Amino acid sequence: MERYKDLLAQKEQLEKLIAEAHKIEAAAALQRVREAVAQFGFTPEDIFRKPRRNGRRAAAPKYRNPETGETWSGRGRAPRWIKDQDLERFRITE
Missing domain, CATH: 1.20.5 (Single alpha-helices involved in coiled-coils or other helix-helix interfaces)
Structure with missing residues (x-):
């Protein structure tokens, strides 16, 4: 002990x-x-600085709402203003 x-x-x-x-x-x-x-x-x-979780960069916007100026990158869930519509109408061509 x-x-x-x-x-x-x-x-x-x-x-x-x-x-x-x-x-x-x-x-x-x-x-x-x-x-x-x-x-x-x-x-x-x-x-x-917090690193991004998956290492991907923020995507550049590909679509713009002509009425409000809102943009969407084409990733993830589509916003209401573009849902069920022709994407080409909203494509940013700059």
Whole structure:
């Protein structure tokens, strides 16, 4: 039983050492990040930009509603203003 208690005490000491090392290394990493931000003028958007989920870019609009100016790329569900109509009437030809 003494061996078990000794091991638990060692575990507790190691966890304290790990937490302290983590704190020191995190502070050093944060300092390096701050220096890079200052040196290169990064903005929060540069650093924390969310990547697109599937890597695809937004599609350019292919169709325009002449009455409202709304556009549709041809991807996904068709909007009400173009549904069940001849697509060529609304095609953008620029």
